Amino acid sequence: MRNMKREVIFRILEVLIIAIWIFPLAWMVITSLKFENEVVTRSFTFLPQNPTLHNYQEAFGSTYILQWLLNSLIISAVTMAGTFVLDAPIAYAFAKIRFPGRNILFWIVMAGMMVPFQVLIVPLYLQFNSYGIINTLTAAILPRLAMPIGIFILRQFYEGIPDALEEAAFIDGAGRLRTFVQIIMPLGKAAATTVIILAFINAWNDFLWPLIAISDSVNYTITVGIANFQGTHGTEYAMIMAGAVIASLPELVFFLIFRRKIIDGIAMTGIKG
Amino acid sequence: MAIPGNKDIRDGILFSLPFMIVFALFMIYPLIFGLYISFFKWDILGTPSFLGLQNYADLLADEKFWSSLWHTVQFVLMTTPVLLVLGFLMALLVTSKSPLRGIMETCFFVPYIFSMTVVATLWAWIMQKDFGIINQVLNILGRDGVSWLTSEKNAMWSISVATYWWTAGFNMVLFTAGIKQISKEIYESATVDGAGMLQQVIHITIPLLKPTTILCLILQIIASFNVFGQVYVMTGGGPAGSTRVLVQYIYETGFNYFRMGYSAAMSYVLFVIIMAVSVLQYVFLGRRED
Amino acid sequence: MRKRLIAIIALVVAGAMLFASAAPEKSAGKEGPIELKFWSLFTGGDGEFFNAMIDEFNASQDEIHMTNDMVRFDDYYTRLTTALAAGTAPDVIVLHQARLINYVPSGVLLPLDDYVSEEMLSDFQTAPLEACRMDGNLYAIPFDVHPIVMYSNKALLDAAGVTEIPETAEEFLAAAKAVKEATGEWGSLIDNTTGTYKAYTLTRLFVSLVNQQGGSMLTEDLSAAAFNNEYGYNALVGLQMLVNEAGVNPNELDYDAAMNMFKLGEGAFYFNGVWATGTLEQTDGLEFVASPLPPFMGKSAAWTDSHTFAIPVQKNQDPVKVEAAIKFIDWMTENAHLWAKAGNIPTRTSVLEGEEFNALPYRADYAAAVSSVIANPPTAAWGEIYETLSDLLESAVTHNEDPQTALDGMEATVNEIISHY
Numbered sequence: 001m002r003n004m005k006r007e008v009i010f011r012i013l014e015v016l017i018i019a020i021w022i023f024p025l026a027w028m029v030i031t032s033l034k035f036e037n038e039v040v041t042r043s044f045t046f047l048p049q050n051p052t053l054h055n056y057q058e059a060f061g062s063t064y065i066l067q068w069l070l071n072s073l074i075i076s077a078v079t080m081a082g083t084f085v086l087d088a089p090i091a092y093a094f095a096k097i098r099f100p101g102r103n104i105l106f107w108i109v110m111a112g113m114m115v116p117f118q119v120l121i122v123p124l125y126l127q128f129n130s131y132g133i134i135n136t137l138t139a140a141i142l143p144r145l146a147m148p149i150g151i152f153i154l155r156q157f158y159e160g161i162p163d164a165l166e167e168a169a170f171i172d173g174a175g176r177l178r179t180f181v182q183i184i185m186p187l188g189k190a191a192a193t194t195v196i197i198l199a200f201i202n203a204w205n206d207f208l209w210p211l212i213a214i215s216d217s218v219n220y221t222i223t224v225g226i227a228n229f230q231g232t233h234g235t236e237y238a239m240i241m242a243g244a245v246i247a248s249l250p251e252l253v254f255f256l257i258f259r260r261k262i263i264d265g266i267a268m269t270g271i272k273g
Numbered sequence: 274m275a276i277p278g279n280k281d282i283r284d285g286i287l288f289s290l291p292f293m294i295v296f297a298l299f300m301i302y303p304l305i306f307g308l309y310i311s312f313f314k315w316d317i318l319g320t321p322s323f324l325g326l327q328n329y330a331d332l333l334a335d336e337k338f339w340s341s342l343w344h345t346v347q348f349v350l351m352t353t354p355v356l357l358v359l360g361f362l363m364a365l366l367v368t369s370k371s372p373l374r375g376i377m378e379t380c381f382f383v384p385y386i387f388s389m390t391v392v393a394t395l396w397a398w399i400m401q402k403d404f405g406i407i408n409q410v411l412n413i414l415g416r417d418g419v420s421w422l423t424s425e426k427n428a429m430w431s432i433s434v435a436t437y438w439w440t441a442g443f444n445m446v447l448f449t450a451g452i453k454q455i456s457k458e459i460y461e462s463a464t465v466d467g468a469g470m471l472q473q474v475i476h477i478t479i480p481l482l483k484p485t486t487i488l489c490l491i492l493q494i495i496a497s498f499n500v501f502g503q504v505y506v507m508t509g510g511g512p513a514g515s516t517r518v519l520v521q522y523i524y525e526t527g528f529n530y531f532r533m534g535y536s537a538a539m540s541y542v543l544f545v546i547i548m549a550v551s552v553l554q555y556v557f558l559g560r561r562e563d
Numbered sequence: 564m565r566k567r568l569i570a571i572i573a574l575v576v577a578g579a580m581l582f583a584s585a586a587p588e589k590s591a592g593k594e595g596p597i598e599l600k601f602w603s604l605f606t607g608g609d610g611e612f613f614n615a616m617i618d619e620f621n622a623s624q625d626e627i628h629m630t631n632d633m634v635r636f637d638d639y640y641t642r643l644t645t646a647l648a649a650g651t652a653p654d655v656i657v658l659h660q661a662r663l664i665n666y667v668p669s670g671v672l673l674p675l676d677d678y679v680s681e682e683m684l685s686d687f688q689t690a691p692l693e694a695c696r697m698d699g700n701l702y703a704i705p706f707d708v709h710p711i712v713m714y715s716n717k718a719l720l721d722a723a724g725v726t727e728i729p730e731t732a733e734e735f736l737a738a739a740k741a742v743k744e745a746t747g748e749w750g751s752l753i754d755n756t757t758g759t760y761k762a763y764t765l766t767r768l769f770v771s772l773v774n775q776q777g778g779s780m781l782t783e784d785l786s787a788a789a790f791n792n793e794y795g796y797n798a799l800v801g802l803q804m805l806v807n808e809a810g811v812n813p814n815e816l817d818y819d820a821a822m823n824m825f826k827l828g829e830g831a832f833y834f835n836g837v838w839a840t841g842t843l844e845q846t847d848g849l850e851f852v853a854s855p856l857p858p859f860m861g862k863s864a865a866w867t868d869s870h871t872f873a874i875p876v877q878k879n880q881d882p883v884k885v886e887a888a889i890k891f892i893d894w895m896t897e898n899a900h901l902w903a904k905a906g907n908i909p910t911r912t913s914v915l916e917g918e919e920f921n922a923l924p925y926r927a928d929y930a931a932a933v934s935s936v937i938a939n940p941p942t943a944a945w946g947e948i949y950e951t952l953s954d955l956l957e958s959a960v961t962h963n964e965d966p967q968t969a970l971d972g973m974e975a976t977v978n979e980i981i982s983h984y
Contacts, residue, residue: 014366014373018380024438025383027406028395040823044409086295089288099285105293112300114547116499118523119540122310122317122533123303129649146299151292176284205388207502212528215646216600217632223388227506228635235759235819237398244391255386263382266443267450316943317648318669331983403820423756423815509637511757512815513958528641530947531665532983 032056032242039238055242059229064218065246068225072204073250075137075221079144079203080196086145087195088188091154092180096166106155112148121212128213139213140221144203150195153268157191158184194265197258204251222247311537321534328538338539340514341522342546344429348504348518349497351433357489359437360444361482365474367445368452378449382442389439393506396435397422400507425515428508432516435503440496444489451485452478487558491551498547519543596628597887600653603631604639609838612905619901620894627887629655636760640946647671652875655888658703660694660869661939662946667697673874674700678889686911687896691869694938703871704892707899707907710867710936711767712929713857714825714833714843717850722746723831728852732801732859735832739811742831750811752830753802755960758817761953762960764834765802767866769956771856772798774864774937781977785942788977791970797860799959799966807963814961825849837929840906844924853906853925855932867936870907872896908933944984948977 031039032055034048059065093099094106124143125134133139161184169179185192210221217225229243255262311328315321332338367378384392399405400421408418421431455478463473501520504510510517510525517525523543527536605613610633617631632653634642640662646652647666658666666672679701684692691705715728720738723745729735739750754764769790770780778794781787790798805812816824825833826846833839840853856865872892874885895902899909900919908929914920915930939945952973959969 010371011373014371014377017366018373018377021380021384021438024395024399027399028391031398040404040827042827044404044413086292090292093285093288097281097285097288099281102285105289109292109296111548112296114495114544114551115300115304116520116523116540116543116547118501118520118527119307119537119544120300120303122527122537123306124299125645125649127303127306129651134646134649134651142295143299146296148296176280176288180288201386207389208524211638212641212645215632215642215651217634223390226388226394227390228633228638237401237404240394241398244394248387248391251386251388252383255383259379262386263378263446266446267453316665316669317644318666318671402815402817403823420756420815423758423817509757509759509761511761511954511957512961513757514954528645529950531644535983 028241028244028248031238032245034238036236036238055239056246058239059242059246063225063229063243064220065222065225065243067218068220068222069246069250071137071219072222075140075206075210076200076203078137078141080199082141082145083147083150083199084192084196087148087150087154088185088192089180091151092158092184094151094155095158095161096163096184097176109148109151112146113152117143117208121209124209125212134213135215135219137214137219140206140210141203143209144199144206147202150199153195153198154188154191157188157268161187190265191268193261194268197262197265200254201251201262307537308541310534311541313534315533316531317533318531324534328535329542331535332538332542337514337517337522338519341517341519344515344517345498345500345519347429348433348500349494351429352436352497352500353490353493355433355437356441356444356493357486359441360489361448361486363441363445364448364452365478367449378445381445384439385442387439389502390506392435392439393503396431396438397507400431400435422508423512425512428512428516432503432507435507436500439503444493447485447489448482451482455481487554490558491554494550494554495547498543498550596626597883599627599629599655599884599887599891601629601631601655601657601891602639602643602653603633603657604636605633605657606636609841609905609907612841612902616895616898616901619898620891623894627891629891647875650878652877654874654877654884655891656873656875657706658871658873660691660703660705660871661949663695663697663702663871663873664941665943665946666873667702668943671876672702673876673880673885674702675704675874675889676701678885679704679893683893686913688910688912688915688933690933690936691910694869695871703873704896705910706870706872706892706896707902707910708867708869708933708936709836709838709907710865710929710932711764711771711834711856712837712840712865712932713854714835714839715852715854716825716828716831716833717852718828719746719748719831725831728854728857730857735857735859736805736809736811739805739831740809743811748828749813749824749830750809751805751832751834752816752821752825753805753812753834754816754818754821755802755806755812755957756815756817757954757957758819760818761950762818762957763949763953764818764821765956765960766949766953767836768802768834769795769798769952770866770937771864772801772860774866775858775860775862777861779940780948781940781942781981785940785944786981788974788981791974795970795973796966799956799970801860802956803960803963803966806960825851837906837908840925841904853928855928855935863932863935864937865932865935867933868939869910942981942984944981947980951976951980 030047033051033053035050035052035054038045038049090109094102120143128134128139128142165183165187166179169183174182205223206221207223207227211224211227214220214224217228220228226243226247229240310321312323312325313321314324363377363381367374367381371377400407402408402418402420402423405421407421411418419427421427459477460473463477468476499520500518501524504516504518504521508516510521519539520543523536523539526532526539603613614631617629621628643652643656687705691708695701695703695705719742723738723741725738725741727734729738742748743750753768755762773780773790773794776794776797778792779789782789806814821833822835822839824830826843826849828849843849843851855863858864872895874888896909896911897914899911899914900917903909903920903923903926908926909915909920921927955969955973955976958964959966
């Protein structure tokens with residue numbers, strides 16, 4: 001009986017915690033459904049008195065928000081694919097191939113993880129400018145591909161694959177490449193998923209670099225576009241929240257579809273820490 | 274790994290090459306170029322003039338540099354412990370036998386996927402002094418609104434709260450993974466010995482989670498040292514520059530005042546600090562492990 | 564799961580490619596009008612009026628098509644400067660007059676003397692036009708002048724029995740106190756804390772008050788701060804007093820809050836640039852008067868800046884585009900009565916004397932006040948000084964710091980900034 005009571009109290013507490021944690025998101029949606037004069041007012045009401053989609057119409061009508069979403073999707077998708085194609089082979093090399101200089105190379109690459117991105121902005125800008133790719137989506141993508149976090153995760157995983165599996169393949173006459181593609185890569189599927197998901201999230205959320213690298217508002221990413229919302233319409237909170245909802249929706253859908261993969265993937269980075 | 278006709282060198286190079294090219298082009302080259310810039314006075318439009326180490330010397334005497342560095346350290350100290358504890362507590366809830374654990378996991382994690390801009394504007398709105406919901410509710414309760422973002426004693430904490438909400442879920446996931454790795458038998462035998470839930474957490478879970486904790490700590494400190502977006506959007510470094518963090522100062526000198534060399538010099542100092550902190554942690558915390 | 568992931572990626576990439584390949588075709592086609600690109604930083608109330616003007620310009624003729632790209636104020640100069648360095652700047656840009664000094668010496672702006680007609684120039688007011696001239700060359704065309712002004716809430720003043728708009732510091736304080744006592748609302752709404760923007764209003768008022776007493780911010784040769792004296796002291800104490808001893812101005816008030824509170828009728832006096840006029844006029848139920856900044860501390864003087872149009876130097880400058888850009892600038896300045904709807908003061912005599920402009924309330928007063936505007940110190944350091952002073956004044960006012968100590972600190976900081984340029 002006492003246990004029962006305890007259980008109930010725990011459940012109530014848990015529901016409360018969930019409610020508190022989710023509340024900011026609910027508030028974002030609620031605000032976005034109000035008219036501005038209902039938002040900036042002393043007579044506070046929790047729910048919208050005349051719910052309206054006005055802010056959404058404005059957002060879609062007066063900005064390039066759809067284009068921004070598309071840009072973000074392109075950038076994130078290409079970054080995802082590119083990261084995997086570049087990171088997996090070198091991670092494999094670090095994990096399994098004994099070549100001279102491997103450790104030094106590995107630490108150089110890992111040191112790249114600690115570089116504050118601000119250090120790179122000016123040089124990158126000038127560099128990309130000389131290639132003539134400033135203000136293109138390509139400019140937003142390339143620096144992301146040099147981020148080594150994926151290598152770290154993949155290498156950890158590949159290291160855990162028993163050598164015996166590879167040896168068997170070699171004895172069967174398979175070369176390095178075939179072993180990698182047919183044995184290592186399929187086994188490392190989970191790690192690979194993590195890496196590309198992280199690449200997606202990071203690319204989607206990137207702010208500073210696209211802010212500087214992309215100058216035409218048609219080419220903005222959604223993250224940069226939303227930050228600009230504040231300006232175009234003064235500080236109109238209802239409008240800004242509508243923009244935030246639009247910007248977050250694709251990510252939310254992405255998350256809900258791959259929820260398990262994403263969480264398990266991040267969890268993997270911690271194992272063997 | 275032995276392979277017939279040992280081609281390790283060739284394979285090592287071939288497999289590393291694609292990434293290393295990209296890495297050299299978009300990481301190493303700009304890093305060296307940035308270092309080069311840090312020896313110059315340059316407004317990006319005109320011709321650079323060589324200063325030698327002057328920028329680094331100026332930096333030592335620059336009060337704003339030190340205060341920004343201090344604000345960054347403040348932020349690291351305000352966020353890191355709380356985020357670790359919060360992530361750990363969440364992980365305990367998520368690995369409990371509660372029927373709500375799946376929902377909790379999703380809810381706790383979901384803020385992490387939102388972009389910094391969204392999170393920061395959302396919290397800036399929630400904490401807005403006159404019309405934000407927290408103060409509106411306080412008013413209804415007959416209390417005066419609080420200057421969450423516009424008073425020096427609250428602003429950094431308010432930014433921290435938004436950060437807790439945003440990233441605690443990430444640490445939760447790491448801790449959850451760690452907890453799940455601890456074998457059930459240890460708990461079972463502890464239960465047999467009559468250890469309560471709390472005792473089990475203190476004597477089993479926490480000590481066995483040490484590797485996870487170290488990983489979280491290192492990741493968290495690196496992330497917190499690099500803080501910029503939340504501050505930039507929520508307070509703009511205010512009030513009166515009391516939340517201006519180092520990355521923001523780097524950004525401002527570089528991209529508002531176009532003192533590129535000075536900005537580059539400061540970013541190198543930040544780089545060295547982050548590197549040193551990480552290495553120290555690795556050496557001190559990692560060593561004792563073995 | 565993996566298949567689904569791959570399918571989605573493939574779909575997105577395919578869609579992206581399709582879209583990307585379809586996009587460039589839009590800008591092709593030689594027959595059409597000359598396409599010009601333009602960057603502006605008009606936000607909030609201003610932005611609305613500006614966009615309407617661009618639309619009207621495009622509709623008024625079919626020779627030139629102007630595309631306007633709005634950038635948030637905070638990021639505008641960052642983007643502009645990087646683009647100028649990269650040679651990717653658009654055909655026409657907006658620049659604050661105070662910022663010209665940061666760009667002209669590097670040769671990134673096109674001297675306009677050869678492109679504009681004498682006839683057009685003769686229509687401009689001398690002071691704002693001359694401010695765009697450096698070393699004898701004209702680098703920009705002034706679009707407006709926007710000094711700081713004072714807005715007063717009629718209803719609150721009536722309720723407190725204040726019949727005259729205050730002219731001196733004493734009258735102002737008395738009126739503010741009267742309002743506070745009679746209505747319980749705030750006497751003045753001077754923002755003093757960083758929010759979306761820094762506490763620029765404090766700096767603008769400080770600059771104005773120092774000049775009203777006959778002082779100036781920097782020495783004549785621009786090599787050092789010149790406000791650490793009686794003038795600066797009086798100005799600072801005046802601003803501190805409103806918030807602290809007198810308690811007629813809220814503490815920890817940011818720019819957006821000040822604007823919103825004035826709109827809601829929660830304060831009698833509000834200080835902002837003329838650009839707020841249009842927005843306030845659109846606010847339902849707000850009855851207000853706008854007047855040039857009163858000579859609180861002696862003579863009339865008000866902080867001001869000016870939006871100007873400039874043409875960036877391009878790698879391959881197309882004379883056709885330059886000509887089109889000049890036509891655009893000509894049209895915009897000639898029709899600046901539309902811009903005056905936002906509150907900004909036009910720069911061309913024909914507009915200032917025109918019917919449309921004079922039909923708008925307050926604007927004629929503003930125009931008269933232009934004679935007492937303060938020129939920004941022509942040094943590249945001014946941008947950083949201005950921003951930094953906003954932080955220091957914020958701290959001095961909100962914490963009620965000892966004024967002399969605060970001024971000493973401000974002077975030292977300003978001198979240090981100057982030494983870096």
